Amino acid sequence: MALDRETLLQMQRRMLRIRHFDERASKMVKRGQIPGTVHTSIGQEAQVVGACMALGDGDYMSGNHRSHGHPIGKGSPLGPLMAELVGKGTGVCGGKGGSLHLADFAVGSLGESGIVGSSIPIATGAALSAKVLGNGRVSLAFFGDGAANQGCLYEAMNLAGSWDLPVIFLCENNQYALSTPAHTVTSGVIAERAAGFGIAGVRVEDGQDVLAVYDATRTAVERARRGEGPTLIEVVTYRFHEHSEGLRLGTDYRDAAEKEAWLERDPIVLFRQHLVADGVATDAELDALEAEVIAEVDEAVAFTDASPFPDPSVAFADLYTEPTPLRVAATLRGAS
Amino acid sequence: MAVMSYLGAIGAAQREAMEADERVVIIGEDVEANVYGTTGAGKSRKDKGDFLEMFGSNRIRNTPISEEVIVGAAAGAAMTGLRPIVDLSYSSFLYMAMDQFVNQVAKNRYMFGGQASMPVVFRSAMFYGLNTGAHHSDRPYPMFMNVPGLKIMVPASPSDAKGLLRTAVDLDDPVLTFEACPLWGLKEEVSEEEYRIPFGVGRVAREGSDVTIVAISSAVPESVAAAEALQAEGISAEVIDPRTLVPLDVDLILGSVARTGRLVVADPAHRTCGAAAEISAIVAEEAFDSLRAPIVRVATPDTQIPFSPALEKQLYPSRDGIAAAVRRVLGARPLIDAGV
Numbered sequence: 140m141a142l143d144r145e146t147l148l149q150m151q152r153r154m155l156r157i158r159h160f161d162e163r164a165s166k167m168v169k170r171g172q173i174p175g176t177v178h179t180s181i182g183q184e185a186q187v188v189g190a191c192m193a194l195g196d197g198d199y200m201s202g203n204h205r206s207h208g209h210p211i212g213k214g215s216p217l218g219p220l221m222a223e224l225v226g227k228g229t230g231v232c233g234g235k236g237g238s239l240h241l242a243d244f245a246v247g248s249l250g251e252s253g254i255v256g257s258s259i260p261i262a263t264g265a266a267l268s269a270k271v272l273g274n275g276r277v278s279l280a281f282f283g284d285g286a287a288n289q290g291c292l293y294e295a296m297n298l299a300g301s302w303d304l305p306v307i308f309l310c311e312n313n314q315y316a317l318s319t320p321a322h323t324v325t326s327g328v329i330a331e332r333a334a335g336f337g338i339a340g341v342r343v344e345d346g347q348d349v350l351a352v353y354d355a356t357r358t359a360v361e362r363a364r365r366g367e368g369p370t371l372i373e374v375v376t377y378r379f380h381e382h383s384e385g386l387r388l389g390t391d392y393r394d395a396a397e398k399e400a401w402l403e404r405d406p407i408v409l410f411r412q413h414l415v416a417d418g419v420a421t422d423a424e425l426d427a428l429e430a431e432v433i434a435e436v437d438e439a440v441a442f443t444d445a446s447p448f449p450d451p452s453v454a455f456a457d458l459y460t461e462p463t464p465l466r467v468a469a470t471l472r473g474a475s
Numbered sequence: 476m477a478v479m480s481y482l483g484a485i486g487a488a489q490r491e492a493m494e495a496d497e498r499v500v501i502i503g504e505d506v507e508a509n510v511y512g513t514t515g516a517g518k519s520r521k522d523k524g525d526f527l528e529m530f531g532s533n534r535i536r537n538t539p540i541s542e543e544v545i546v547g548a549a550a551g552a553a554m555t556g557l558r559p560i561v562d563l564s565y566s567s568f569l570y571m572a573m574d575q576f577v578n579q580v581a582k583n584r585y586m587f588g589g590q591a592s593m594p595v596v597f598r599s600a601m602f603y604g605l606n607t608g609a610h611h612s613d614r615p616y617p618m619f620m621n622v623p624g625l626k627i628m629v630p631a632s633p634s635d636a637k638g639l640l641r642t643a644v645d646l647d648d649p650v651l652t653f654e655a656c657p658l659w660g661l662k663e664e665v666s667e668e669e670y671r672i673p674f675g676v677g678r679v680a681r682e683g684s685d686v687t688i689v690a691i692s693s694a695v696p697e698s699v700a701a702a703e704a705l706q707a708e709g710i711s712a713e714v715i716d717p718r719t720l721v722p723l724d725v726d727l728i729l730g731s732v733a734r735t736g737r738l739v740v741a742d743p744a745h746r747t748c749g750a751a752a753e754i755s756a757i758v759a760e761e762a763f764d765s766l767r768a769p770i771v772r773v774a775t776p777d778t779q780i781p782f783s784p785a786l787e788k789q790l791y792p793s794r795d796g797i798a799a800a801v802r803r804v805l806g807a808r809p810l811i812d813a814g815v
Contacts, residue, residue: 232587235588249555249591250587259544260551261550263551265552270533290543298544298548457589458585459648460592460646460647
């Protein structure tokens with residue numbers, strides 16, 4: 140599919156946003172500026188952005204624990220995302236979600252799930268609502284090779300296939316469920332499992348190629364919009380960082396040569412080479428684009444730094460539609 | 476007004492909700508064939524038509540037996556513009572979808588900072604007392620009371636079932652309704668007009684002055700029967716049906732206990748960490764000074780549900796068991812009355 144220059148540069152911009160956002164987050168974890176646990180998308184940017192940009196603005200998606208990239212890929216501003224990672228009141232979830240539960244409904248991001256596979260049914264339900272309401276939207280569930288072995292995926296594929304739901308099941312196969320090599324716990328090829336449900340299945344062998352991922356997802360999105368039902372896409376990729384930031388394992392579960400070979404295939408470097416070789420942009424233009432992105436991340440951090448932490452009373456908000464008497468909160472407040 | 480059964484009243488509420496708002500859909504196991512009489516106007520399609528005929532296959536959908544995706548997909552649909560009513564058949568099947576209930580349905584509004592709205596109702600029937608053994612007979616509402624973010628209704632009469640369900644469908648919060656199969660046969664006059672019963676407002680099923688019986692679900696008619704029997708002994712028992720457990724009408728319970736000074740809680744769930752335990756704890760914490768006797772719980776003992784009628788029937792709160800509990804908390808009374 141021929142894409143215009145603006146779209147191609149937007150792909151590079153969003154990949155760079157994810158890279159610099161997550162590199163900054165990684166540093167902030169090490170400095171103790173981000174509490175809790177953080178999983179970066181570094182190395183997987185092509186797979187994230189290729190899929191997100193194949194979706195329309197009104198389309199839905201759900202994510203997983205490694206999901207900073209998903210809202211960024213769909214166009215979320217960086218400030219509220221970074222503020223959420225730090226737990227500030229201006230965070231996209233008001234400080235109640237954190238790295239593991241980002242959501243930005245404004246861009247169709249229905250939320251990450253810290254429970255592996257658990258958001259797949261949510262995305263399936265968003266597709267049901269699109270179908271019943273007839274609004275032409277589609278929905279995409281991001282999940283990893285680990286989640287590919289959760290039962291809810293197969294319940295969802297069966298339901299979506301039975302009802303021709305406009306949903307895309309996108310498996311980000313980074314080849315390891317934490318330390319466990321996917322091939323040791325996965326029988327057969329994930330993409331081929333689609334055949335058992337009579338739905339389309341496709342494997343993108345080079346998930347470091349943003350255009351390959353875009354094309355595969357675009358085809359699935361168009362199929363869904365035509366009312367022809369779901370698609371399972373398996374994208375083979377690699378995470379460049381450890382499972383989570385700061386995690387130190389005593390075992391080298393990833394072969395050094397394998398890791399080196401994948402690090403050579405940095406999706407952002409590859410796409411930059413492609414853009415220059417195709418005459419889409421010059422090195423100078425791409426340097427300027429990257430500088431803009433770095434400035435955006437700086438601004439996001441400055442926004443975060445300038446933001447206050449939420450008031451303790453916020454812990455009792457948003458559990459239900461207000462006003463719902465929350466007895467526990469009243470007791471706590473009365474006691475303090 | 477019309478005489479409606481418990482299930483008929485639920486069906487009437489579902490029909491009203493489907494007619495009132497096109498965003499309301501019904502999904503679940505066996506809903507198209509109106510197996511339980513809640514998705515049709517009458518007992519059969521021939522009678523007055525069923526929902527499939529009335530609303531079409533886009534808005535009423537049979538699901539595969541896949542509780543996890545049924546619950547999760549209903550949640551995802553609720554987050555994006557639908558207002559699903561989900562029929563999960565029996566309450567013992569809810570555990571198949573526990574992750575979706577606990578981690579998605581209950582948490583999404585909260586952890587996403589209020590971005591998610593969750594207007595979805597999950598119906599299930601507690602099929603106890605009917606000799607179906609351990610895999611159909613659970614009364615699991617206390618487990619879900621322990622999950623902040625869910626609302627829970629336990630209607631004990633046809634008119635409450637209709638009015639509460641209409642409210643549940645209107646709410647933007649997830650509601651679990653636990654329908655008691657022992658109540659399926661109840662019939663009473665129910666308004667055919669639209670009406671809604673608010674959550675968190677209990678009902679005084681019978682007024683009294685000597686003891687408060689807080690009764691849940693099928694324990695309500697048993698408690699009323701117990702109170703009638705106790706009347707003959709000169710004991711005046713007040714029966715309170717909270718109707719919703721989350722939110723709970725604490726003020727109604729505390730107000731009654733303040734007058735009677737005694738509390739019996741009748742709860743068909745298991746005794747440990749049951750609804751009765753929570754209600755007892757609230758009263759002990761907040762109305763200790765009013766109590767003239769220890770609180771007594773009448774609940775199902777902490778055993779599994781056996782198949783044989785000879786074994787099962789004894790386990791649930793009965794009118795005799797509730798009356799005995801009332802006599803126990805009033806143990807000192809005959810002596811006082813005798814002027815001793």
